Amino acid sequence: MSDNSMLDRAQRFLGALRHCQVLGMQVHNVDSSGLTLRLPYSTQIIGNPETGVIHGGAITTLMDTTCGISTVCVLPEFEICPTLDLRIDYMRPAEPHKDVFGFAECYRVTENVIFTRGYAYQDDPREPIAHVVGAFMRMGKGAQGDSGLKQNIDGAGA
């Protein structure tokens, strides 16, 4: 699949997730090696009012979404893949007033499960603020309730 259609699918996927719109998340980059999303800094996601540092929950949402949508990098067409589990290790607190980027890749795809890993960073991807691993369940093509969503995300031409 071309990087362009991957970008289209990732953007439509993200656009369908209401809470991600509330947080203002955007696709930063996508290619066959993985996906990067951007979470803009905003006062509504502050977790520590004394320091202005954002809440871990917002980072978890960023990374759950990044890992989940990174499945478009390895799947030929959209499949609903609910999160089975997710683990986040915090390397250091995020710096306030700066955007957070989430990168994720699928490092193993099986018939039933997709294994993803990634990290969150601000200025330098080599100094992540958090590392993440997550497993996602493959519900199979045409799983119940996904046809409308699939059409939206794969696009009319798919």
Place this chain on the structure above:
Amino acid sequence: MSELNINALVRQAHETNNYDALIELIPYARLIGIECLRLGDDMVFRLPASKNNIGNPILPAIHGGVIAGFMEHSALLHLLMFMEIPHMPKIIDFSIDYLRAGHYRDTFVQCQVWRQGRRVANVAITAWQTNQTEPIATARAHFKVD
């Protein structure tokens, strides 16, 4: 916010059985809409159904990240309320297992502190919707509490 402030807020909340001020303190908790319910000696946290918390629009289901954020913040509040921690606990790691879809309805959380050492606390967190014996997610978090 000073250490005194948090402890005073917690004490006041317990005395008046009104935890709004403690919730209001944290913008993220206001954003997703966390509430506290005191049931005797237990504390149950509630996340009322809200359109802005939806992830999958088809089911519709609450975004998994919101469920995780709700659980993480409930654990933090639980530590502040019951473990007499003088300042904001800091998250070290967080691990969540999703067991069932979190449907578009109210979600509840209860926490259990399995161990609190001098520096680190281990908290188990359970989230459910219709029936506490059928959790939608379980999670485990470590917080730095010194």
